[in-house]
Amino acid sequence: MAEDPLNTRPSSFQERTLGLVEELIRQDTSNPPGNEHRAARPLMRFLLNEGLDVELIESSSSRSSVVARMRGVSARAGPPGLLLSHLDVSPVQRSFWSTSPFTPTVQSGYLWGRGAIDLKTLVAAHAVGLAEFARQNPSPHIDVMLLAAADETRGGKAGIRWIEEHRSDILDCAWVLGEGSFSYPTLLGSKDPVFTYCPQEKTALWLVVEAQGAGGHSSVPRESTAVTRLVGALAAIGSIQSPRHAGHIQEEFIEVMMRASESDRSRVETSIAESPAFSAMFTDTVSITIVEAGMEPSVVPSSAKATLDCRLLPDTDPSQFIADLETVIAEFGVSVTETFRAVSGASDPRGLVPRALERALAATVPGAAMVPVVSAGYTDLRIFRARNIPAYGCHTAPITLEDRATIAGHDERVPIRSLGIAAEVIFNFLGEVNADAAKAA
Numbered sequence: 170m171a172e173d174p175l176n177t178r179p180s181s182f183q184e185r186t187l188g189l190v191e192e193l194i195r196q197d198t199s200n201p202p203g204n205e206h207r208a209a210r211p212l213m214r215f216l217l218n219e220g221l222d223v224e225l226i227e228s229s230s231s232r233s234s235v236v237a238r239m240r241g242v243s244a245r246a247g248p249p250g251l252l253l254s255h256l257d258v259s260p261v262q263r264s265f266w267s268t269s270p271f272t273p274t275v276q277s278g279y280l281w282g283r284g285a286i287d288l289k290t291l292v293a294a295h296a297v298g299l300a301e302f303a304r305q306n307p308s309p310h311i312d313v314m315l316l317a318a319a320d321e322t323r324g325g326k327a328g329i330r331w332i333e334e335h336r337s338d339i340l341d342c343a344w345v346l347g348e349g350s351f352s353y354p355t356l357l358g359s360k361d362p363v364f365t366y367c368p369q370e371k372t373a374l375w376l377v378v379e380a381q382g383a384g385g386h387s388s389v390p391r392e393s394t395a396v397t398r399l400v401g402a403l404a405a406i407g408s409i410q411s412p413r414h415a416g417h418i419q420e421e422f423i424e425v426m427m428r429a430s431e432s433d434r435s436r437v438e439t440s441i442a443e444s445p446a447f448s449a450m451f452t453d454t455v456s457i458t459i460v461e462a463g464m465e466p467s468v469v470p471s472s473a474k475a476t477l478d479c480r481l482l483p484d485t486d487p488s489q490f491i492a493d494l495e496t497v498i499a500e501f502g503v504s505v506t507e508t509f510r511a512v513s514g515a516s517d518p519r520g521l522v523p524r525a526l527e528r529a530l531a532a533t534v535p536g537a538a539m540v541p542v543v544s545a546g547y548t549d550l551r552i553f554r555a556r557n558i559p560a561y562g563c564h565t566a567p568i569t570l571e572d573r574a575t576i577a578g579h580d581e582r583v584p585i586r587s588l589g590i591a592a593e594v595i596f597n598f599l600g601e602v603n604a605d606a607a608k609a610a
């Protein structure tokens with residue numbers, strides 16, 4: 170194994186991507202409330218300076234998405250391809266950060282700041298990769314659009330779903346490459362870098378579990394209250410052991426990782442079981458994310474509720490999952506209300522985009538493995554899959570599993586050496602798609 174499996178070198182891609190990511194991180198686009206117009210301005214400025222056609226899409230005065238387009242010269246160019254990302258980021262708890270989350274900080278080979286991974290590095294990689302491809306290919310055979318959307322982290326009501334309702338022409342594309350999976354210098358004992366891509370996502374299901382009971386002054390204790398019943402229900406939910414299941418994508422993941430790590434199946438499965446990020450790909454999961462009860466220390470509340478973020482395997486029936494959950498907690502007399510559901514379709518794991526991406530990786534990071542995954546997250550890609558448009562996720566900046574754990578958490582950071590790789594993969598990917606189009610012309 171090489172000392173540095175990425176064999177990185179400084180490049181113009183790295184310098185330009187770093188500069189744009191830093192500018193994007195400076196813009197606080199925490200969602201809620203979003204304020205994506207702050208990041209839209211520097212992104213538009215960059216794209217306009219590169220000579221691309223740019224349009225600002227606003228669902229309201231502060232909720233902005235950016236669209237850019239490189240137009241092909243071929244009469245047979247057909248619908249454009251789409252590079253998809255988003256401008257909003259998760260909220261921060263500043264007291265837990267080692268740096269100021271909206272002051273981009275370079276230290277120890279990393280760029281620190283909210284959105285450094287999710288998702289402003291990919292926004293910049295798409296922009297730099299597309300701009301460089303357009304500069305070097307003034308007469309491309311393909312049309313390519315870039316969409317950096319608002320409101321992805323909260324379901325897209327002010328972003329992709331608003332665009333679908335009011336500007337559906339933007340969604341009429343041939344293929345989509347966005348987020349949903351990650352790339353790693355090494356993974357689960359692999360000898361070389363591993364780039365994962367997702368043709369499918371788990372179903373996101375948000376539930377509210379609520380208990381009600383008699384309230385009153387806390388100086389008169391009660392054996393059963395809304396809070397005690399909710400706590401009992403949550404404890405029962407926490408004890409659920411969902412069965413593990415491997416569909417064809419998970420099976421391919423295991424097989425590729427066996428080759429990449431030169432290990433047998435048992436060892437790979439053990440590594441997966443020990444990795445929360447990848448064990449979640451094989452089972453339904455439930456996370457308790459919000460708990461609400463009470464207003465005063467001296468008052469027993471009459472209601473208590475908790476929000477559950479459930480991520481279900483593609484073949485799990487959400488309605489049956491809810492029914493099973495209700496059976497588990499029936500003794501506590503609580504209600505279960507569904508508040509959000511995002512079901513993702515599936516794209517062909519062997520389609521045009523994965524084939525072109527694999528060739529692009531070979532040109533950018535020789536020796537890297539590429540493997541499909543079922544994404545545990547939900548993304549805007551689901552909107553395109555519902556329209557039968559091939560849509561795939563691949564975050565092209567290699568990070569470690571430790572780096573990945575900072576997403577939506579504290580001290581989010583991305584290796585600086587990965588920034589150039591992220592943009593160069595996009596550049597080479599567009600070159601491969603363009604070459605395919607030239608052959609077909």
